[in-house]
Structure formats: C-alpha cells, structure tokens
C-alpha cells in the first residue's frame with residue numbers, strides 16, 4: 001500500500017479546500033465501495049468521527065458504526081456519540097454495552113502496560129464478535145491519520161482494529177489517512193460536526209482506566225468520571241477549555257483521613273492536571289488561577305462522594321508524563 005501523502009493533495013487550510021477534499025473523497029468512496037457495506041469502530045474521537053461523517057455523506061446507511069462502551073469513557077460520552085451519529089446524522093449505529101465485561105477483566109490488573117493490553121485485546125474481541133454477527137460486510141473503515149502512518153508504531157496501536165482475526169478478511173477504507181490533525185478538524189467542521197467534537201482535547205484509548213492508577217475499581221472510576229466532568233464544566237465556563245491543551249483528573253489508589261460532619265473520614269483524593277503541548281512529546285503546566293481552582297475544589301468536595309482532598313499536579317513533561325501511567 002502506498003503510504004506517502006500525494007504531492008497533488010493541497011494542504012487543507014480553509015473551508016473551501018476542505019469542501020473540495022470532501023467532494024473528491026465522497027466521489028472516490030462511492031466508486032470504491034459501490035453498494036457494499038462498511039464497518040467502523042466509532043469511539044467518538046476526532047478521527048473516527050470525521051471518518052464516520054465522511055462515509056455517511058458518501059454511502060449513508062451502508063456505513064455500520066459500532067460504538068463500544070468499555071466503561072472507561074467520560075461522563076455522557078456514549079450518549080453524545082449516539083445523539084450525534086444516530087439521532088442527528090441518521091447513521092446505522094450499534095451500541096455495545098461491554099462495561100461489565102471490561103471491568104471484570106481489569107479487576108486486580110495493576111500494571112499499566114498490562115492494563116493497556118487487556119483493554120486492547122478485549123476491544124478487538126468485542127468488535128470481532130459484533131463483526132461476526134453481521135453478514136455481508138466487505139470493508140472496514142479506520143480513522144487512521146497521517147501522523148499515525150509516520151509514527152507507524154504509535155501509541156494509538158490499540159485504537160485501530162488492525163489486530164482483527166484474519167478470517168474476517170475486510171478490505172480497508174481509510175479516507176483521512178493523508179491528513180494532519182488540523183486538516184482533519186477543517187474537514188470535520190466542513191462536514192457540519194460540532195466544534196466541541198472537532199476540537200476535543202486528546203483522550204487516551206484506555207480512557208479513564210489510566211487515570212485510576214493501580215487496579216481499576218468501580219468506586220474510583222466513578223470519582224474520576226464525576227470529578228473530570230466538573231473540571232471540564234468549570235474550564236468551559238471560564239474559557240480555559242479553549243486555551244488548555246489537555247486537562248483531567250486522576251484518583252490514585254490511596255486514602256487519607258479527613259473530617260466531615262464531626263466524623264472522621266478515610267477517603268480518596270482527586271488530582272487535577274492541566275497541561276499545554278504541541279505534539280505531546282513535551283508539556284508545560286497551565287497556571288490555573290486560584291479562584292478557579294477553589295471553585296473546582298469546592299464542587300468536587302461537595303458533589304463527589306468518597307473524596308476528602310483535592311491536589312494539583314504541577315509537573316512538566318519531562319520529567320513527568322502527561323498521564324500518570
């Protein structure tokens with residue numbers, strides 16, 4: 001397969017060029033796919049979302065999207081994917097609730113790489129099972145983008161479903177594989193996807209799983225999910241969500257004492273992390289004003305059960321990494 005960006009492909013820097021790309025791709029996709037069906041694992045990330053929107057424009061209902069909820073997604077994330085793709089864009093979408101399955105497999109797995117392996121393998125298994133239930137599907141679409149090809153063995157390896165069993169034997173469709181991230185975003189906007197989807201902050205494939213350092217437990221996962229939602233809400237209110245590259249919360253497997261209603265507590269703590277970066281190879285720490293920090297702290301301590309402290313991680317990359325594991 002030719003994996004070098006064609007020289008004839010102009011850099012997509014505005015909406016007119018994005019529209020031109022879309023017209024050409026829609027035509028090419030129609031010619032390639034004809035009346036056959038295409039399967040796509042739709043996580044809700046920018047790349048798979050833009051790929052889905054492009055294919056819906058080209059082949060409509062013949063695109064079959066599979067959204068796997070592995071229990072490590074952010075608050076309301078699955079609902080948003082269903083709302084955008086099924087309700088608004090009319091896509092064929094299969095929702096797979098695999099929450100218990102993933103969390104059962106992850107119980108007592110504390111090594112970070114092992115966690116990633118379990119999540120990656122389980123994802124392939126779930127997706128392959130869904131693929132087998134459907135018949136007559138010839139193609140598999142993937143939201144591969146040009147940096148994935150350049151990195152080739154990039155961190156997103158588990159994201160693409162390249163590890164599918166060979167008997168499934170799909171032909172690949174990768175309509176945005178020569179595009180850089182900013183171009184994928186231009187195309188997403190031109191296709192009518194919402195800004196909040198197109199300019200989403202990076203979110204790792206293993207999701208909230210890497211934000212529960214150590215073995216994932218349902219109680220800590222719930223705390224991560226709720227505190228992350230509060231952080232995102234407050235950052236959106238004060239405009240920081242447009243400025244900061246990546247921001248999230250972490251809940252380590254450690255408890256400390258506190259006091260509430262005159263009673264001693266022994267609860268978890270939430271760590272806030274907000275960093276700026278260009279390509280994730282290095283990162284600086286965002287200086288969050290104290291009034292905003294205090295507001296977030298107050299909300300987390302009053303709204304999230306089982307937390308008695310809020311800390312801020314001020315470590316740059318290097319020496320720290322962006323995620324905790």
Ligand code: XMP
Nearest residue numbers: 116155156202203204205206280321322323
């Ligand atoms: P680190 O923690 O290595 O992260 O500084 C750099 C960027 O990559 C994201 N990240 C991942 N993305 N699968 C992904 O798709 C992963 O396993 C993974 N681990 C880290 C991280 O969120 C940051 O944007």
